[in-house]
Amino acid sequence: xxxxxxxxxxxxxxxxxxxxxxxxxxxxxxxxxxxxxxxxxxxxxxxxxxxxxxxxxxxxxxxxxxxxxxxxxxxxxxxxxxxxxxxxxxxxxxxxxxxxxxxxxxxxxxxxxxxxxxxxxxxxxxxxxxxxxxxxxxxxxxxxxxxxxxxxxxxxxxxxxxxxxxxxxxxxxxxxxxxxxxxxxxxxxxxxxxxxxxxxxxxxxxxxxxxxxxxxxxxxxxxxxxxxxxxxxxxxxxxxxxxxxxxxxxxxxxxxxxxxxxxxxxxxxxxxxxxxxxxxxxxxxxxxxxxxxxxxxxxxxxxxxxxxxxxxxxxxxx
Amino acid sequence: xxxxxxxxxxxxxxxxxxxxxxxxxxxxxxxxxxxxxxxxxxxxxxxxxxxxxxxxxxxxxxxxxxxxxxxxxxxxxxxxxxxxxxxxxxxxxxxxxxxxxxxxxxxxxxxxxxxxxxxxxxxxxxxxxxxxxxxxxxxxxxxxxxxxxxxxxxxxxxxxxxxxxxxxxxxxxxxxxxxxxxxxxxxxxxxxxxxxxxxxxxxxxxxxxxxxxxxxxxxxxxxxxxxxxxxxxxxxxxxxxxxxxxxxxxxxxxxxxxxxxxxxxxxxxxxxxxxxxxxxxxxxxxxxxxxxxxxxxxxxxxxxxxxxxxxxxxxxxxx
Ligand SMILES: [Zn+2]
Numbered sequence: 038x039x040x041x042x043x044x045x046x047x048x049x050x051x052x053x054x055x056x057x058x059x060x061x062x063x064x065x066x067x068x069x070x071x072x073x074x075x076x077x078x079x080x081x082x083x084x085x086x087x088x089x090x091x092x093x094x095x096x097x098x099x100x101x102x103x104x105x106x107x108x109x110x111x112x113x114x115x116x117x118x119x120x121x122x123x124x125x126x127x128x129x130x131x132x133x134x135x136x137x138x139x140x141x142x143x144x145x146x147x148x149x150x151x152x153x154x155x156x157x158x159x160x161x162x163x164x165x166x167x168x169x170x171x172x173x174x175x176x177x178x179x180x181x182x183x184x185x186x187x188x189x190x191x192x193x194x195x196x197x198x199x200x201x202x203x204x205x206x207x208x209x210x211x212x213x214x215x216x217x218x219x220x221x222x223x224x225x226x227x228x229x230x231x232x233x234x235x236x237x238x239x240x241x242x243x244x245x246x247x248x249x250x251x252x253x254x255x256x257x258x259x260x261x262x263x264x265x266x267x268x269x270x271x272x273x274x275x276x277x278x279x280x281x282x283x284x285x286x287x288x289x290x291x292x293x294x295x296x297x298x299x300x301x302x303x304x305x306x307x308x309x310x311x312x313x314x315x316x317x318x319x320x321x322x323x324x325x326x327x328x329x330x331x332x333x334x335x336x337x338x339x340x341x342x343x344x345x346x347x348x349x350x351x352x353x354x355x
Numbered sequence: 356x357x358x359x360x361x362x363x364x365x366x367x368x369x370x371x372x373x374x375x376x377x378x379x380x381x382x383x384x385x386x387x388x389x390x391x392x393x394x395x396x397x398x399x400x401x402x403x404x405x406x407x408x409x410x411x412x413x414x415x416x417x418x419x420x421x422x423x424x425x426x427x428x429x430x431x432x433x434x435x436x437x438x439x440x441x442x443x444x445x446x447x448x449x450x451x452x453x454x455x456x457x458x459x460x461x462x463x464x465x466x467x468x469x470x471x472x473x474x475x476x477x478x479x480x481x482x483x484x485x486x487x488x489x490x491x492x493x494x495x496x497x498x499x500x501x502x503x504x505x506x507x508x509x510x511x512x513x514x515x516x517x518x519x520x521x522x523x524x525x526x527x528x529x530x531x532x533x534x535x536x537x538x539x540x541x542x543x544x545x546x547x548x549x550x551x552x553x554x555x556x557x558x559x560x561x562x563x564x565x566x567x568x569x570x571x572x573x574x575x576x577x578x579x580x581x582x583x584x585x586x587x588x589x590x591x592x593x594x595x596x597x598x599x600x601x602x603x604x605x606x607x608x609x610x611x612x613x614x615x616x617x618x619x620x621x622x623x624x625x626x627x628x629x630x631x632x633x634x635x636x637x638x639x640x641x642x643x644x645x646x647x648x649x650x651x652x653x654x655x656x657x658x659x660x661x662x663x664x665x666x667x668x669x670x671x672x673x674x
Contacts, residue, residue: 199565199584199585200593201584201585201586201589201590201593202585202590202593202594203590203594203596203598203602205584205585206583206584206585206590206602206603207607207611207613208611209569209611209613210565210583210584210585211560211564211565211568211569211582211583211584212565212569212613214565214566214584215534215538215564215565215566215567215568215569215570216569216570218534218535218538218565218566219538219542219570221535222535222538222539222542223542238522238531238562239522239531239534239561239562239565239566239584242531242532242534242535243565246534246535246538258528259527259528259531260522260524260526260527260528260530260531260562261522261524265589266524269524270444270445270524270525271444271445272445276444279444280444283440283442283443283444283527284440284442284524284527284528285440285527285528286527286528291528294439294528294529296528296529296532343539346532346535346536346539347500347536347539349529349532349536350435350436350439350493350496350529350532351435
């Protein structure tokens with residue numbers, strides 16, 4: 038089912054009208070075809086105006102859009118011979134993080150990503166992309182294997198955050214995230230991360246301490262959710278809009294801070310309007326990043342990754 | 356505890372004298388509500404006499420407690436951008452920083468110091484919770500990077516003592532990236548073959564617990580310390596259930612296999628000296644002169660063989 042955000046409503050109405058006209062006319066009558074063309078131009082213009090000046094809070098809505106492509110969509114579109122692998126070998130299989138081996142444009146790779154699901158059942162199955170310690174431990178296991186076999190690792194980041202559950206705490210959520218970050222940083226193979234939707238705090242960076250960190254244009258990446266920040270600092274959960282502005286969570290802000298390495302443009306109206314085109318852009322950007330890393334030896338890859346993070350925030354911000 | 360009576364007490368008395376705390380000052384224990392006489396409380400390392408509540412203490416109090424003769428050198432923290440996001444909630448971040456500086460005893464939430472423990476070179480990174488809840492922003496992250504480099508340069512053990520609610524929200528993603536940055540820092544210590552020990556104190560949560568603070572070779576916690584990733588209220592809201600009182604407490608963490616030991620404050624120094632010595636002074640030859648040099652008594656107690664549980668006791672052989 039198509040879902041429209043509040044600020045997309047007027048475009049949606051216009052598009053509804055276009056659909057209706059098309060049905061009426063079968064595209065035969067010239068004057069109606071003319072009218073449809075005009076309305077289409079108008080709808081596109083409206084969409085462009087809206088998306089050109091999305092506020093940070095609106096971007097949060099786009100990043101969380103239920104029709105936005107998720108990790109499994111990118112895997113379907115970009116990875117051949119995908120072979121999902123499961124389990125942390127200690128306690129459970131956590132489907133909030135999916136991963137496995139496959140081929141990306143001919144090359145063997147390991148792919149790991151948060152998966153949110155796309156309907157009620159699959160959302161529950163994937164726990165809305167909120168991983169428990171087992172998810173992070175599975176990620177560590179896959180990274181270690183990729184390291185042993187010399188396979189590049191691609192991670193797709195899309196999570197509201199690590200799951201705040203009692204069991205997750207008692208099975209070492211903090212340790213699992215810390216070790217996952219350490220796994221990323223220890224890899225002697227290329228690691229490329231793409232924030233495809235929501236980069237929610239520690240649960241996101243657990244998979245994103247990468248050589249190259251890319252963000253889809255309308256995705257967000259933040260130390261805390263705007264709602265959480267608002268309720269703590271403003272003591273008012275309704276101030277999420279203000280928090281979203283203050284936290285500087287958009288791709289453009291983070292490129293400016295050099296926290297990320299690049300932005301992947303989205304189709305007009307956001308990734309949810311054309312997942313095929315979005316997947317292609319993501320594929321091209323990941324391929325370019327991997328091409329730049331492929332010739333480097335393991336020590337260089339690891340040293341450069343570390344140096345990049347150690348330099349972050351040090352220059353040009355005062 | 357001999358070191359407590361012989362060494363720490365005069366040291367802390369000297370400190371109390373310096374700060375001119377009135378003799379008749381009383382504190383109320385936050386756990387049991389008993390009134391405690393200031394002098395007695397500080398003599399007892401800010402642990403309640405009645406209920407053993409380990410109260411939060413400043414970074415400097417920690418350093419005084421832990422280093423040989425309370426002697427250490429503080430490292431200078433590198434300057435960082437004060438307010439990279441120009442962040443403002445109901446108040447400007449710069450104002451909050453100024454307020455924190457006035458109220459807290461430190462210019463940031465971390466203090467780095469180097470000295471000796473049991474005669475062995477040691478670097479300590481201690482958090483000061485009174486500075487914005489010990490939150491980790493660029494200054495704190497940079498502090499840990501400096502601490503790790505000092506440890507590597509001096510061939511010293513690194514001890515991290517977090518007391519933090521997590522990341523400093525006002526620095527946005529520049530605070531989140533301190534997670535990988537601090538992980539890199541402590542990894543450098545590990546790669547140099549030097550011990551990295553963490554003392555989890557109340558509270559250690561969020562981005563701090565989910566980075567350097569869970570990666571020690573040895574994980575020690577103070578009794579009753581709250582340790583976890585998510586906050587208690589967030590978890591209760593998520594699972595729609597009330598959590599037991601001891602949820603996320605050090606003792607429960609120990610039961611769940613997440614830390615090595617819970618050590619009362621008064622025994623921390625002895626424990627650290629013993630552990631660091633075990634990891635570094637590996638031959639009898641290395642050990643003896645160190646004891647002679649510093650006069651510190653190392654607790655080397657070898658239990659008699661028959662006292663070891665399940666080992667050495669006569670067992671009937673059977674197939
Ligand atoms: Zn008490």
